Amino acid sequence: MKRVFLFCSATILVLLSGCATRYPMGLDEKTWQTLPPAERVRLREKQAEIDAKLQAQEERHRHEERMRQLQIEKEREARITTLYKRAGYGNIVRVNIEGGCYREYKKCERYRPVSVILALGETKRVPLVMRYGQKTLWIRYDKQGVTIDDDSNLNDFDAAVLLPRRWERGSGYRISLKEPYRKGGTTLTNAEVFVRFFPIRNDCPPYRHR
Structure with missing residues (x-):
């Protein structure tokens, strides 16, 4: 029973930590609260710019992977087509x-x-x-x-x-x-x-x- 309680407690802590507020630029809550409003706005804009660049980079990587897979499939189909064209009886x-x-x-x-x-x-x-x-x-x-x-x-x-x-x-x-x-x-x-x-x-x- 004690093990079950400890496991449940650890699970709750993990869930709570996943729901914690995320502050821009990796700042903790204490540091964030000490910043003036103008600085907070600047950091939010900077974080948004970084997030946009990361998202664009991920999209580019996904697109490149899709193109790579399409090229592999195209080459495979070309090889199969050649096999059938050159195939003799048997x-x-x-x-x-x-x-x-x-x-x-x-x-x-x-x-x-x-x-x-x-x-x-x-x-x-x-x-x-x-x-x-x-x-x-x-x-x-x-x-x-x-x-x-x-x-x-x-x-x-x-x-x-x-x-x-x-x-x-x-x-x-x-x-x-x-x-x-x-x-x-x-x-x-x-x-x-x-x-x-x-x-x-x-x-x-x-x-x-x-």
Whole structure:
């Protein structure tokens, strides 16, 4: 009980200190009260000028950061566009994910099927829409194959790696993504994944996965 009382008292003091009057130029109340009115006006104007400069500087930094992020996104889109332009047959795949459910705690909720097209070397962040919200899947296509995970670290042990297998006709897989913090647990559970080269060639009829 004593610890609770001390904690509550400390919390109240912090809140009260946060509500204390802030005087211009960092002056304390005692010093402020000794100043003549004209000096107070001068210091308030000077503090307002300093605050305006700081605010303008923060706005400039935020604008520069927005521009930097836009440039990064523009360069990323340019790289992806180049990938698609230069891609030959076998360098683009379509990945379909459906069935199973997404497990969170004791519930395993169904999700809307997703279909995504990736060029060789591309990674996409894909929303997995459920009835009461959504989760995120990360999907990458590289020389190893197609990698799927529920976080952006696609190189960890919990990611599902789908090795190439008759992708000219399409091939089906069944995957479950492991929950790293719960023994034997999964997130995406018993999902059916179908991978096929894109665009589809007429001389390669679809492979029927059994």
